[in-house]
Amino acid sequence: MIQDLTSIGKKAQAAASKLALLNTATKNKALLQLADALTANQDQIIAANKLDLANATEMPAKFTDRLMVNSQRIADMASGLRTVADLSDPTAQIDKGWITKDGLQILQRRVPLGVVGIIFEARPNVTVDATGLTFKSGNAVILRGGKEARQTNIALVKILRQALQKQGLPVDAVQLITDTSHAVADEMMNLTDYIDVLIPRGGRNLIQRVVTTATVPVIETGAGNCHIYIDKDADLQMATEIAVNAKVQRPSVCNAAEKLLIHQDVAPQFLPLIAQALIDHGVQLRGDATACELMPAIKPATNADWDTEYNDLIMAVKVVDSLDDAIKHINEHSTHHSEAIITKDLNRGRYFQQAINSACVYVNASTRFTDGGEFGFGAEIGISTQKLHARGPMGLQQLTTIKYEITGNGQVRK
Incomplete structure (x- = not known):
């Protein structure tokens, strides 16, 4: 079936105008009904997902895990x-208010962005997370998932729309573009009359394609070339546990660590032990010249390795001369997502946090915590790696903008 994106855009705008007027209680009740609908229809969702998995036999394991x-x-x-x-x-609150010298009352209020477009790859959970967050913040959402998850996304959106319809709420609060062609994606990226903001979620190639193609305003998200830096006075056990967790716990996601940097003063003692712990968990290591000298079993890294997001059990290792050397390397090669320092010296940790140009910077903790749920946002619409409007995990607050409401009693400007 050919989908008319202009019609989809118009329906989304009409839904958004109604959503913006819903009170919090109505939205919360609806979200609970959406949750119940998912669990009540889980067999339908799993059956659809099996169709997608059957067509994904040639995909790497890291992608089928997401799917x-x-x-x-x-x-x-x-x-x-x-x-x-x-x-x-957030839309139920007034940020602040004041009275001007002319007696005007000005209120700064949180309001929805309007229509949010999301282009994403093989992660069906994005369909639900995006629907929940946009609905609660008063926005309509237009989803365009990848072909790999097409049947699963169709099943999820059908269930969500039916649940909204049963409650007498705008079903077009969530719409799915089922045509997964590049041509339709390009059309969506230029639907400036109807989409207020576009959020890509996926690998670097998808994100860069949206950023360079779209005329709709874009919030750049997702790509995660994340680093763990082990400082000269780090605790070895802590450093090992964090490095293993950040790399191994779920290597296919954007907040998994891809690079391990280690201070030269502790590299001879620490690197063999940490490297062996990673290898024992199935990680393939690639190192610079010094790392390879200390661990001859490590494969030499290429220049391209330092800029690569593996999303796999692969990690590049570099021995650095100093804290500043580590910071310089990270800022040059990072995607500005999440980085961590392991150190006993909190002053050095704070310096690292201030000097690193990334959305989330950790001291003595795994990068795997960069997540809307872990930050207390419930879920996330994406992890922004840019600086304008939103940065880091994007929850409800980041899906709103501000409006000024001004009340007078006859004032005119002189």
């Missing part, structure tokens, strides 16, 4: 919607 949906992941999606329902509604 796969089971009862636990559906329960997690539903739990995310319930958590969003429990969060404060």
Whole structure:
């Protein structure tokens, strides 16, 4: 079926105008119903997902892991919607207010962005997370998922729309573009009359294509060439546990660590032990010249390795001369997502946090915590790696803008 994107855009705008007027109680009740609908129809969702998985036999395991949906992941999606329902509604608040010298009362209020477009790859949970966050913040959403998750996304959106319809709420609060061709994606990227902001979620190639093609305003998200730096006075056990967790716990996601930097003063002692712990977990290591001298089993790294987001059990290792050397390397090669320093000296840790040009900078913790749920946002619409409007995990607050409401009693400007 050919989809008319202009018609989709008009429906989204009409839905957004109604959503902006819903009170918080109505939105929260609706989110709980959406959550119940997912769990009640999990067999339908899993059946659709099996069709997608059957067509994904040639995809690497890291991509099928993102694509796969089971009862636990559906329960997690539903739990995310319930958590969003429990969060404060940013559109129900007034940021601040004041009286001007002319007696005008000015209120700065949070309001929805309007229509949010999301282009994403094989992550069906994005469909639900995006719907929950946009609905609670009063926005309509237009989704365009990848071909790999087409059947799963169709099933999810059908269930979500039916749940909205049962409650007498605008079903076009969530719409799915089922045509996964590049031509339709390009058309969506230029739907400036109807989409207020476009958010790409996926690998570097998808994100850069949207950034360079779209005329709709874009919030750049996702690509994660994340670093762990082990300082000269780090605790070895802590450094090992964090490095292994950041790389191994879920290597296919954007907040997994891709690079390990280690101070030259502790490299001879620390690197063999940390490297072996990573290797024991199936990680293939690639190192600079010094790392390879200390661990001859490590494969030499190429220049391209320092800029590569592997999303796999691969990690590049570099021995650095100093803290400033580590900072310089990270700022040159990072995607400005998440970086961490392991150190006993909190002054050096704070210096690292101030000097690193990334959205999330950790001292003595894994980069895997960069996540809307972990930050207390319930879920996330994406992790922004840019600086304008939003940065880091994007929750409800980042899906709003401000409006000034001014009340007078007959004032005219002289």
